[in-house]
Amino acid sequence: MTQSILIQVGQCGNQIGCRFWDLALREHAQYNKAGVFDGPMSSFFRNVDTRYANPVEIPLGDGRAKIRALKARAVLVDMEQGVVGELMRGPLGEVFDHQQLITDVSGSGNNWAVGNRTYGSLYRDQITESLRKAAEHCDCLQSFFIIHSMGGGTGSGVGTRILELLQDHYPEVYRFTTAVFPSADDDVVTSPYNSVLALHELTERADCVLPVDNQALMDICHKVTKTGRPGGGLVKAGSEITSGARGGEKPFDSMNNIVANLLINLTSASRFEGSLNVDLNEITMNLVPYPRLHYLVSALSPLYVSPDLRLPPRKLDQMFTDAFSKEFQLLKVDPKHSLYLACALLLRGNVNMSDIRRNIERLRPSLHFVHWNQQGWKTGLCSVPPSGQPYSLLSLANNTCFRHTLTDIQDHFNKLYKRKAHLHHYSRVDGMEMGLFGESMESLSSLVEEYSSLQATLNQLQGDTPRLRIM
Known part of the structure; x- marks a missing residue:
């Protein structure tokens, strides 16, 4: 069983990371009711006390997180410690190793240079040591996942500095980045500078980038909340973990949850069994024909904004249609009117390969694939469905619409x-x-x-x- 390490950088990265661990624990609790520490759980968690090897306690989804002997394979970095501090005091705090936290108090001032040059140099050795410890706890380290924003100082600056360290120290380990792009009306005046400086690093150093943008996420949340039903989660609403601005001025928890579900579905093959699981190395092998063009446009169906607030279950054929609709893209783009270099369809649940082939043939005439890769489809099937849904679909497209x-x-x-x-x-x-x-x-x-x-x-x-x- 391979392992992956999640690196949460900045306020945005730690907010999304919090949602990811919440959802991951819920899924393992649902499908591992005996609480046995098994291979799927070891992909993102480690058992720190052999006395509790069988069983371990994990959250049961009732708002009371009882976590014993489990530690997340995570490194938490933020130069303004508010979000990380509250996360550690919250119900998920016990799942994080306190030695894997790297924080400061003053923040990066929405400045890539401060994050990358000042804090990146100041905390270089500490970050390197934390990465080394996390890697040493893995039997077969396959990938790093970095979650960060593009517009802020810590996310863009420290995040890309960490990417550089990973390239230098772990060149054979895959580097996946989930980068949150600012919306057009972003209130950080320097975000265009930060985004361009960070993009240069992502283009040169990452193996695969999953870009999402705030405007697309906000539009999705508006759509889901009009048709979904309210509910709660393990994370308290209105806290710094769930707010985009300090003091809870603007709630971003729903947006963070969508991105967390992107990662949950992407990593499902690592965490559960499946008849046609797609390994993470197959993503880069099949979807990145040119080294620099490693940006993958993602779409999810059904859409989630919280563990208990989502669109009603979709019919299977409708999910495939959703995956190529602009309303379901996590970027404000329309891939159907641009050129596909390759496309992956990662499904979860009780789905037959005949259903997948039938829908590909149904949709193929409306999609434009590059002439040298007309059969550029990669399909994956994980037998374990997402929590609360019979099945789900994650589409990853290498498409020229990203331009x-x-x-x-x-x-x-x-x-x-x-x-x-x-x-x-x-x-x-x-x-x-x-x-x-x-x-x-x-x-x-x-x-x-x-x-x-x-x-x-x-x-x-x-x-x-x-x-x-x-x-």
């Missing part, structure tokens, strides 16, 4: 950079080379060009590109 997200960031960056606005906040940070702005922008422009050149092949086939007229 729209990149060009939006590019435009917001240029509006600031051409006026040299707020650059002094970065130039005064020790170790920050201002030439990195130009280098990062060149990297982003090159990435956009790669996606656009692939999209151009589809436009030519559809007759959207004017042809040269010979007189």
Whole structure:
């Protein structure tokens, strides 16, 4: 059985990580009612006391988390300790190893340079040591999952510094990143700078990036809350763990829960048995044809905003339709009108392969795949359904529609950079080379060009590109 380590960075990363562990414990409690520490549980948890090897106690979903001898394979990092502190005081606190916490009190001031250069250097040895300890507890370490935001200082700066450390110290271990992009009306004025600087690092150092954006998540939450039914979870609503702003001004718990469910479904093959489980290394092998184009657009059906608030169960065929609808994408994009390089369909529950093949054939005519990968489908099937649903579907698409997200960031960056606005906040940070702005922008422009050149092949086939007229 392989193991993975979750690295939660910044306020956003720790909020999402909290939801992930809540959901993971609920699933193991539901499908391992005897509480025996088994192989599936060892993928993300370790048993710290052999006296309690059989059984261990895990939460039963009633709001009382009784956790004995279980520790999450996690490293928690935040340069403003409020969220991590409350998480440790909450019902899930016992599942975290206190030696795997790295916090400060002042925060990164929404500045990539402060996070990456100042705190990244200051805590480099401590982070390296925490990663080493977490790795040594694994028998067969397969992957690291980093959860962070792109617009903030700690998430973008420290998060990408950790990615650099992983590349240097664990080059053979897969590096997956879940990156939360800011919405167009984000109130952090420096978020375009932070996003572009972080994107450069993600492009060069990550094996696979799962981008999501706040606007898409907010739209999904609005849709679900109109049709779902209310309920609660193990995490207290209104706390710093569940709020986007300090003091609980704006609740982001529902948005965090959607991203957590993305990770729950992605890792289900590692945590449970299945007739056609897709290993994590198969994701990068089958969905990343070019090293730099490793950004995968994700969609979930059914949608979740809390353990007890979700859309009603979907019919199986409707789930496949949902996965390619723009309303179910975790980015504000529409993949059906762009070019697919590859696509994975990861299902959970009592689903037959004949159902999968039938729906692929049904949807194939409406999708555009690159000419050299017309059969670019990867399918996975985990027999254990998600908690409270008969089945679920996670779609991961390597699609040229991601260029729209990149060009939006590019435009917001240029509006600031051409006026040299707020650059002094970065130039005064020790170790920050201002030439990195130009280098990062060149990297982003090159990435956009790669996606656009692939999209151009589809436009030519559809007759959207004017042809040269010979007189």
